[in-house]
Amino acid sequence: MERRHFIQLSALGSVFGSSLAANAKDAEKAEKQAQTLAVGHPAVMAPREDGVEIVWRVSGLAKGYVEYGKTKDLGQVQRGDDWGIRPAGKEVIRVRLEGCEPGTEYYYRVITENFNHKEPKKEEGEIRRFRTLDGSKDSTNFAVWNDTHKWDETIAKLQEMTPAGDFLLWNGDTSNDWYKEGEVAATLITPGKGEDFTAKHPLVFLRGNHDLRGTHAYQVEDYAATAEGLPWCAFRSGPVAAICLDTGEDKDDDNPYLFGRVACEPMRQAQAEWLEKVIERPEIKNAPYKVVFCHIPLRWIDESTDHGYDHFSRRSRELWNDILVKWGVQIVVSGHTHREAHIKADEKFPYDQLVGGGPRMKQARLITADANKERLQFVVKDMDGKVTQEVSLKPLV
Known part of the structure; x- marks a missing residue:
């Protein structure tokens, strides 16, 4: 009787342990999926009359691009670099915008994507603004x-x-x-x-x-x-x-x-x-x-x-x-x-x-x-x- 009870308890323990392990794996997977790719706010750097550079942090290896335009509808996309590669990085992604007009306000948002092709993930940042420099202004x-x-x-x-x-x-x-x-x-x-x-x-x-x-x-x-x-x-x-x-x-x-x-x-x-x-x-x-x-x-x-x-x-x-x-x-x-x-x-x-x-x-x-x-x-x-x-x-x- 005691032996049978022990075996039953052991079986229950094994099932319970397996269940805990499965739940832990599911929780870990859910946490990874819930983790944001982009970290904090993007920064607008290197202002020029014809553009800026958008730089943002990422939580791990990711690729990204920038949508931008003169209105909140955006309409333009910068998704490559001069080497024909999508901007990417383990800590930071940088996208240089060119061909903008001087002294002009633009709207933009960053798009961040993971490298996992089996479980692809894409994040759209909030729409933000920047203004290019203008050397012809009086002030x-x-x-x-x-x-x-x-x-x-x-x-x-x-x-x-x-x-x-x-x-x-x-x-x-x-x-x-x-x-x-x-x-x-x-x-x-x-x-x-x-x-x-x-x-x-x-x-x-x-x-x-x-x-x-x-x-x-x-x-x-x-x-x-x-x-x-x-x-x-x-x-x-x-x-x-x-x-x-x-x-x-x-x-x-x-x-x-x-x-x-x-x-x-x-x-x-x-x-x-x-x-x-x-x-x-x-x-x-x-x-x-x-x-x-x-x-x-x-x-x-x-x-x-x-x-x-x-x-x-x-x-x-x-x-x-x-x-x-x-x-x-x-x-x-x-x-x-x-x-x-x-x-x-x-x-x-x-x-x-x-x-x-x-x-x-x-x-x-x-x-x-x-x-x-x-x-x-x-x-x-x-x-x-x-x-x-x-x-x-x-x-x-």
């Missing part, structure tokens, strides 16, 4: 962030304070060092706690010295779209010509702290050669206002002290200064020092240097700018909304 407005260093509270506050504009320029040191899997994509596309930070303006991304550090720093160029496919660029927005330069590291390339991972000296030289040509482009040469953005300042309050790292980028200035002066640069906008500053133009350096703050709430600064026919006005605010600096420039032409 423009934009904002600058710098040195956020993955401080969620600061990023959230900056997002809250930043008004809609023609572009947002993230002026370097988005990170501390890139050592964790997945953090490059998360930081550059859904920063902070997943902020929808390009809903009000497309992003122009510039690296800082910390963005070159860590074993995953090589991923930045894969996930941060830029207008010309390089970490520097030039563009026109209304009456403002913007030249964006990459100052690289704040130490020598052979500094042991950098572990042989950087090659900034040839990069700065390449930018000098590029600068000679770009300042002759008509839309850049003839602009009423001429602005340079770079993470490390080209000037500093005290240039005599050697800290073992650069408070200002002497290496960059020695290569670029004469070319920028020839162009007629009026102001250089930077970060890096975690200390705001406004250094006025003088006889030696005939351009202003404006520097934003740092990652902590007390240090952080939002820089906004408005330009029209009469003036280009920069305003710096702390996170309480108090104005801490104002710089007003007259048009050159």
